[in-house]
Amino acid sequence: MMLADVRDYVELLQLSEHTYMGKLDSKQEKSIGVYHGKRETPHKTAIGGASLRSYGIKSVSFLVHWNKSPRDTEKASNALFEALEETVEKNINNVTIKFIQLLCDEPIDVGTDEDGIYEMVIEAAIVYER
Numbered sequence: 001m002m003l004a005d006v007r008d009y010v011e012l013l014q015l016s017e018h019t020y021m022g023k024l025d026s027k028q029e030k031s032i033g034v035y036h037g038k039r040e041t042p043h044k045t046a047i048g049g050a051s052l053r054s055y056g057i058k059s060v061s062f063l064v065h066w067n068k069s070p071r072d073t074e075k076a077s078n079a080l081f082e083a084l085e086e087t088v089e090k091n092i093n094n095v096t097i098k099f100i101q102l103l104c105d106e107p108i109d110v111g112t113d114e115d116g117i118y119e120m121v122i123e124a125a126i127v128y129e130r
Contacts, residue, residue: 037123037125039059068112
Protein backbone atom coordinates (compact mmCIF):
# COMPACT_ATOMS: atom_id res chain seq x y z
CA MET A 1 0.00 0.00 0.00
CA MET A 2 1.25 3.43 -0.93
CA LEU A 3 0.53 6.75 0.76
CA ALA A 4 -1.25 7.78 -2.47
CA ASP A 5 -3.75 4.95 -1.92
CA VAL A 6 -4.60 6.31 1.53
CA ARG A 7 -4.95 9.81 0.09
CA ASP A 8 -7.29 8.51 -2.62
CA TYR A 9 -9.41 6.75 0.00
CA VAL A 10 -9.72 9.91 2.12
CA GLU A 11 -10.73 11.88 -0.96
CA LEU A 12 -13.51 9.35 -1.66
CA LEU A 13 -14.94 10.08 1.81
CA GLN A 14 -15.80 13.60 0.54
CA LEU A 15 -15.23 15.24 3.93
CA SER A 16 -13.08 18.13 2.70
CA GLU A 17 -12.75 20.50 -0.22
CA HIS A 18 -9.10 19.52 -0.76
CA THR A 19 -7.15 16.32 -0.07
CA TYR A 20 -3.40 16.09 -0.46
CA MET A 21 -0.38 14.07 0.56
CA GLY A 22 3.02 15.30 1.54
CA LYS A 23 3.55 19.04 1.82
CA LEU A 24 0.61 21.45 1.80
CA ASP A 25 2.01 24.21 -0.42
CA SER A 26 -0.98 26.44 -1.06
CA LYS A 27 -2.43 26.18 2.47
CA GLN A 28 -6.00 25.93 1.25
CA GLU A 29 -8.65 25.97 3.95
CA LYS A 30 -10.86 22.91 4.50
CA SER A 31 -8.08 20.51 3.57
CA ILE A 32 -7.08 17.06 4.81
CA GLY A 33 -3.46 16.06 4.41
CA VAL A 34 -2.09 12.53 4.52
CA TYR A 35 1.48 11.99 5.71
CA HIS A 36 3.71 9.05 6.53
CA GLY A 37 3.27 8.32 10.23
CA LYS A 38 6.07 8.97 12.67
CA ARG A 39 5.17 6.10 14.97
CA GLU A 40 7.23 3.02 14.44
CA THR A 41 5.45 -0.30 14.21
CA PRO A 42 7.43 -3.47 14.80
CA HIS A 43 8.27 -5.42 11.66
CA LYS A 44 6.47 -8.73 11.52
CA THR A 45 7.57 -11.74 9.52
CA ALA A 46 5.15 -14.57 8.87
CA ILE A 47 6.16 -18.08 9.83
CA GLY A 48 7.43 -19.50 6.58
CA GLY A 49 8.68 -16.19 5.19
CA ALA A 50 7.54 -12.88 3.77
CA SER A 51 5.69 -14.48 0.86
CA LEU A 52 3.16 -15.90 3.34
CA ARG A 53 2.22 -12.57 4.94
CA SER A 54 -1.51 -11.98 4.71
CA TYR A 55 -1.53 -8.33 5.79
CA GLY A 56 0.63 -5.23 6.06
CA ILE A 57 0.51 -2.14 8.24
CA LYS A 58 0.93 1.44 7.00
CA SER A 59 1.55 4.13 9.64
CA VAL A 60 -0.22 7.37 8.66
CA SER A 61 -0.88 10.84 10.08
CA PHE A 62 -3.88 12.86 8.95
CA LEU A 63 -3.74 16.66 9.25
CA VAL A 64 -7.07 18.48 9.25
CA HIS A 65 -6.22 22.06 8.19
CA TRP A 66 -9.61 23.74 8.37
CA ASN A 67 -10.37 27.39 9.07
CA LYS A 68 -10.18 30.09 11.76
CA SER A 69 -12.95 28.49 13.84
CA PRO A 70 -11.85 25.94 16.45
CA ARG A 71 -15.43 24.64 16.54
CA ASP A 72 -15.55 23.98 12.77
CA THR A 73 -12.11 22.39 12.84
CA GLU A 74 -13.04 20.05 15.67
CA LYS A 75 -16.28 19.11 13.90
CA ALA A 76 -14.42 18.30 10.65
CA SER A 77 -11.75 16.36 12.55
CA ASN A 78 -14.35 14.31 14.40
CA ALA A 79 -16.11 13.48 11.11
CA LEU A 80 -12.82 12.15 9.68
CA PHE A 81 -12.06 10.27 12.92
CA GLU A 82 -15.46 8.54 12.82
CA ALA A 83 -15.15 7.70 9.11
CA LEU A 84 -11.71 6.16 9.66
CA GLU A 85 -12.94 4.25 12.70
CA GLU A 86 -15.81 2.76 10.67
CA THR A 87 -13.59 1.69 7.76
CA VAL A 88 -13.76 -2.07 7.22
CA GLU A 89 -12.99 -4.06 4.06
CA LYS A 90 -12.69 -1.05 1.71
CA ASN A 91 -11.04 -1.50 -1.67
CA ILE A 92 -9.01 1.37 -3.10
CA ASN A 93 -6.70 1.12 -6.13
CA ASN A 94 -6.80 -2.70 -5.98
CA VAL A 95 -5.74 -2.75 -2.32
CA THR A 96 -8.14 -3.86 0.42
CA ILE A 97 -8.05 -1.90 3.65
CA LYS A 98 -9.01 -4.47 6.27
CA PHE A 99 -9.50 -1.84 8.98
CA ILE A 100 -7.93 1.31 10.40
CA GLN A 101 -6.52 1.21 13.92
CA LEU A 102 -6.69 4.69 15.40
CA LEU A 103 -3.70 5.41 17.63
CA CYS A 104 -5.28 8.24 19.59
CA ASP A 105 -8.54 8.52 21.54
CA GLU A 106 -9.61 11.61 19.59
CA PRO A 107 -8.16 14.12 17.13
CA ILE A 108 -5.18 15.96 18.61
CA ASP A 109 -5.33 19.76 18.66
CA VAL A 110 -2.04 21.15 17.33
CA GLY A 111 -3.08 24.81 17.45
CA THR A 112 -2.97 27.18 14.50
CA ASP A 113 -0.62 27.77 11.62
CA GLU A 114 1.03 31.15 10.95
CA ASP A 115 -2.21 32.40 9.31
CA GLY A 116 -4.42 31.49 12.27
CA ILE A 117 -5.95 28.39 10.63
CA TYR A 118 -6.78 25.71 13.22
CA GLU A 119 -5.32 22.25 12.71
CA MET A 120 -5.87 18.82 14.27
CA VAL A 121 -4.00 15.55 13.75
CA ILE A 122 -5.16 11.93 13.75
CA GLU A 123 -2.58 9.13 14.01
CA ALA A 124 -3.50 5.73 12.60
CA ALA A 125 -2.25 2.36 11.40
CA ILE A 126 -3.82 1.14 8.18
CA VAL A 127 -4.11 -2.65 8.15
CA TYR A 128 -4.34 -3.87 4.56
CA GLU A 129 -4.48 -7.17 2.73
CA ARG A 130 -1.31 -8.30 0.99
